[in-house]
Structures are given as structure tokens and as C-alpha cells.
Amino acid sequence: MNEAYIFDAVRTPRGRGKSDGSLHDIEPVNLAVQVLKQLKERNQFDSSLIDDVILGCVTPVGEQGSDIARTAVLAAGYSQSVAGVQVNRFCSSGLEAVNMAAAYIMSGQEDLLIAGGIESMSRVPMGSDGGAMMMSPQLIAQHKFVPQGISADLIATKYGYSRTDVDSFAVESQRRAAIAHKENRFARSMFSFKDEIGIDVLNFDEGMRPETSLDTLSKLKPSFEMIGKMGGLDELALMKYLELTEINHVHHAGNSSQIVDGAAGILIGNKSVGEKLGLKPRAKIKAFSVCGSEPTIMLTGPIPATKKVLSRNGMNVNDIDLFEINEAFAAIPMLFMDILGVEHSKVNVNGGAIALGHPLGATGAIILMTLLDELERSGKGTGLASLCIGGGMGIATIIERV
Numbered sequence: 571m572n573e574a575y576i577f578d579a580v581r582t583p584r585g586r587g588k589s590d591g592s593l594h595d596i597e598p599v600n601l602a603v604q605v606l607k608q609l610k611e612r613n614q615f616d617s618s619l620i621d622d623v624i625l626g627c628v629t630p631v632g633e634q635g636s637d638i639a640r641t642a643v644l645a646a647g648y649s650q651s652v653a654g655v656q657v658n659r660f661c662s663s664g665l666e667a668v669n670m671a672a673a674y675i676m677s678g679q680e681d682l683l684i685a686g687g688i689e690s691m692s693r694v695p696m697g698s699d700g701g702a703m704m705m706s707p708q709l710i711a712q713h714k715f716v717p718q719g720i721s722a723d724l725i726a727t728k729y730g731y732s733r734t735d736v737d738s739f740a741v742e743s744q745r746r747a748a749i750a751h752k753e754n755r756f757a758r759s760m761f762s763f764k765d766e767i768g769i770d771v772l773n774f775d776e777g778m779r780p781e782t783s784l785d786t787l788s789k790l791k792p793s794f795e796m797i798g799k800m801g802g803l804d805e806l807a808l809m810k811y812l813e814l815t816e817i818n819h820v821h822h823a824g825n826s827s828q829i830v831d832g833a834a835g836i837l838i839g840n841k842s843v844g845e846k847l848g849l850k851p852r853a854k855i856k857a858f859s860v861c862g863s864e865p866t867i868m869l870t871g872p873i874p875a876t877k878k879v880l881s882r883n884g885m886n887v888n889d890i891d892l893f894e895i896n897e898a899f900a901a902i903p904m905l906f907m908d909i910l911g912v913e914h915s916k917v918n919v920n921g922g923a924i925a926l927g928h929p930l931g932a933t934g935a936i937i938l939m940t941l942l943d944e945l946e947r948s949g950k951g952t953g954l955a956s957l958c959i960g961g962g963m964g965i966a967t968i969i970e971r972v
Contacts, residue, residue, distance in 0.1 A: 572840045574672035575851035576969065579836040579939035580608045582763050584775045584927040587691035587829035592772040593763065594831065598634045598690035601763075601833035602642035608761050609684060609837050610648070615847050618649035621680035624670050625835075626663025626687030627656045628930035631699045638688060658931075659860075660960035661898060663687055664834060665934025665967055671838045672855040681843040686835035687932035696829065696930065703961055714810045714866040716803045718960065719794035719826070721868040722899035723819045724807050728867070729905055733820040736900035737787040740825035740924050742914075743897060747921025748780035755920055755947060759939045777828040777927045792819035793826065810866040825900040830927030834935040851972045853942050856952075857883045858967040869902050871964020872956035873909050879954075879966045887912055890968070891950035894937040896957040897922030906956070919944060933957065938967060945971045 582601055585593030593601065602625060610617060625639040640654030659666040664687030671685035702709050709715065716724075726736060750756060751774060762773035798804040804817045837849075844851055859879035863871040872895055880886055887910050895903040895917055907917055920940060923933065934957055941953040956966040 571676050572678050574675035574838055574855040575841065575844060575972065576853045576855065576942060577837045577839060577844060577849040577851055578609060578613055579759050579942060580605055580612065580761055581759050581834035581932070581936050581939060582832045583760055583772045584777060584830040584832040584929060585772050586776045587831050589692060591692050591831060592776055594692040596771070598688055598693060599638055599641050599645055601690060601831065602638060602688045603646045604763060605686060605833045605835040606642055606646035606648060606684065609835055613837060613849060618651050619682055619843070619847070620648065620652045620684060622674070622683045623652060623654040624667040624683060624685045625656055626658065626667045626931035626934060628658055628660055628663055628689060629694045629696060629699050630656050630658060632694050634688070634690065634694045659963070659965070661896065661928070661930055662934050662957040662959045662965040663931045664936065665938060665955060665957060665965055668836055668838065668935055668938060669858040669967055672858065675838060675840050682839035684835045684837055686833065686935040688833040689929040689931040690831045691829045691929060692831050714806050716807045716866060717794065717797065718868060718898065719821055720798050720803050720807055720817065721866065722821045722901050723794055723798070723817050724811065724867050725869060725905055726820045726901045727814055727818045728811065729908070731820065731901050731904060734784070735904070736820050736825045737784055739900040739904055740787060741782055741784060743918065743921045743924040744779055744782040746919060747778050747925035750920035751775070751778060755943065758943050775926045777830055778925055782824065787824045790822040790824050793822045795819035807866050821899050821901070825924060827898050827923035827928035830929050832927070832929035832932050832936070834932045834939065836935055836939060852946070853969045853971050856968040856970050860963060860965045863962040863964055865962030868960065868962045869898060869958040870905065871958050871962065872902065872906050872966065873964070875964030875966040876910065876954060876956055879968060883968070890952055890954045891916065892919065892941060892944055892953040893917045894941040894953065894955040896928065896933060896937060897924045898928065898958050900924065902958050934965070938969065942969060942971070
């Protein structure tokens with residue numbers, strides 16, 4: 571079996587996912603185009619040597635529809651021989667794209683790919699693609715599907731996380747992100763996004779709020795309490811969790827992932843193509859896994875996915891130096907650390923999606939490159955990235971620094 575190496579990784583800054591966000595005026599395809607151009611310029615490869623471009627996109631409709639990966643390939647001036655495909659495994663789509671690319675390399679079917687993701691959440695609203703999971707009364711009643719925010723509050727209730735607990739985690743995420751920004755820890759991967767005439771549009775992650783404190787967060791109302799209680803969704807979830815009498819709503823905009831715009835790409839290939847092109851490998855993609863989990867509580871998937879990938883490779887959590895666990899909601903990484911016995915000092919050391927944002931289709935690739943950058947900065951060797959996924963799934967990927 572071939573080994574799959576990461577040669578380079580780039581991303582846009584994350585722009586606020588609203589009409590006043592810095593990237594709102596940028597068409598989604600152009601976010602992806604600049605990623606592809608950056609990879610080509612930085613690595614000076616002949617684009618005809620790229621076999622495929624795999625991009626995660628969670629809401630592939632409207633401006634993000636019609637296979638945005640292939641569209642971006644052509645718009646970026648790559649050779650027409652380069653294929654492109656859009657994939658959707660909800661919030662893990664960017665990491666799923668990386669794992670698919672690694673599998674192609676490991677199997678010997680392809681030599682060099684770009685994998686990543688794109689999401690312009692300010693222009694293509696989350697959930698605008700619909701789907702039976704959100705729209706079929708029969709399936710909702712049968713499987714007790716509820717919005718993710720209620721699932722997160724269900725986790726907090728079941729495992730005893732108070733409002734102060736999740737708010738404290740959010741404050742720490744903001745603190746770590748502020749330090750990372752100040753020390754330019756994202757500089758290797760993040761490029762300054764420029765408009766068509768070369769003027770800087772955004773050169774930092776726009777959602778950071780370093781002034782965040784427990785006091786400021788205490789003023790925010792729970793985001794999912796009204797819909798949970800008035801809409802009957804709490805009652806629906808509790809039909810699955812009979813040991814609970816009510817759901818304690820603790821998550822809000824300040825301790826949940828931010829809606830943002832962004833794109834990312836990772837250059838992945840085998841050893842021989844790297845040698846041919848003079849590309850120095852930065853890391854090896856060692857292993858990856860996906861799994862399903864209970865769909866009402868929905869967001870616990872990183873735990874079984876991590877157990878699965880570790881077990882299949884004869885490893886345990888002590889073999890991992892650093893973890894990136896997507897901060898969809900504060901309770902998710904908190905539960906991960908508590909169940910698996912992982913110290914917070916090893917998890918999301920540069921902050922996470924609470925402070926930096928979660929551009930759905932791109933986030934998986936972004937946290938993987940953040941993990942790689944930090945492994946290099948700190949001189950550590952092995953990292954694991956994981957995300958919870960809608961509908962009750964989890965994904966995990968292990969990389970080893972070269």
C-alpha cells in the first residue's frame with residue numbers, strides 16, 4: 571500500500587457569515603479559486619499532474635451547486651484534464667474530502683490530489699438544501715430528529731455540564747485564539763484574501779472576540795430554549811432519553827460555533843510524485859475512520875470514531891500528542907475529553923470554531939491544517955482531528971509529522 575503525504579495546505583481567513591462580513595461579496599466559487607491558485611503558486615506544479623480536486627460543501631445549491639469543485643478547477647485556470655467533485659458528509663465534509671484523497675493515493679489509483687472544502691454561509695444559508703431529515707414528519711417522529719442545538723443541550727443535561735461550564739470553555743477558546751492570532755500561528759496556512767484588483771479584503775479570522783468573559787456571556791439567552799419548549803422538540807428528544815425529565819438549555823451564540831465564510835485546500839500525494847516535483851512532505855496521513863452514532867443526541871460521534879481509528883491501528887489516546895475536536899458546541903469537545911480522558915492542554919490549543927468559526931464544508935480541512943501547523947510549531951509528532959456530524963455520525967483522522 572502506498573503512503574499518502576501532505577505536501578502543503580492553505581486556507582482563506584474566515585469571514586463573518588452575515589451580509590456585513592468581509593467575504594460576503596465574494597462568490598463561493600471564487601473562495602475556492604483563490605485556494606487553488608495559492609497552492610499552485612506556492613508549489614509551482616504543472617496543474618495537469620493533479621488527478622482530482624475533492625471539495626466538501628454542505629449546502630451545494632444555488633451558487634454552490636453544479637459541482638463547485640469542477641467549476642473552481644476551470645475558473646482557477648487549471649488544466650481541463652483535472653477532475654473535480656463535491657462531497658457532503660455534513661460538518662465533516664472537508665475532512666471526508668481529505669480522507670477520500672488519501673484513500674485514492676493509498677490504493678495506488680491516483681498520484682496527486684487537492685482536497686478541502688468551501689462554504690459561503692452568508693450567501694447560501696445553512697439548511698437551504700432541505701432534506702428528509704429536516705422535512706419528513708414520519709422520519710422525524712420515528713428517529714426523534716431534533717436540531718443540533720437541542721442535541722447539544724441534551725448532551726449538557728445528560729452529562730451534567732452547567733451554563734458556567736460551557737461558558738468557561740468558550741472563554742478559553744477565545745483566549746487561545748487571541749494568543750494564536752497575536753503570535754501568527756496561522757500564518758503558514760492562511761493567506762490574505764484579495765479582490766480582483768489585488769486589494770486586501772481580509773487577512774485574519776473575523777469572528778474572534780478576545781474581550782469575551784463569563785460576564786459578557788452571561789447576558790446571552792439560550793438559543794434553543796424557546797424552540798425546544800414551545801415547539802415540542804424537547805419533548806420529542808426526551809422520548810428517547812427517558813431517564814431525563816427536562817433539557818437544561820445552556821448553549822447560545824457565544825459558546826457555539828460561529829457562522830462564517832471560508833475555503834481550504836490540502837495538497838496530497840504519494841512519495842514518488844513528491845520526489846518528481848521536488849515537494850517536501852510535511853506529514854503522513856496515517857489512518858482515518860467514520861462511524862454512526864445515536865441520531866437524537868447526534869453529536870457524540872467523535873468519541874466512537876476516535877476509539878475505532880485508534881483500535882484499528884493498535885494505538886491509544888496516549889499515543890496522540892495533539893487533538894483538534896471541532897467546537898460545534900462547547901459540550902462536544904468537553905464530553906470528548908471527559909470520556910476519553912484527554913487533557914485540555916492537548917485539545918484545540920489555538921482555539922476552535924467558537925472563536926474562529928465553522929465554514930461547514932471547509933472546517934474539517936481547516937482543523938487538520940491547524941493541527942499540522944501546531945505539530946510543527948511545537949515539535950510534536952502525532953495528531954488526531956475529529957468532528958461531530960449531523961444525523962449522528964463521527965469522523966477521525968490521524969496524521970504523523972514528517
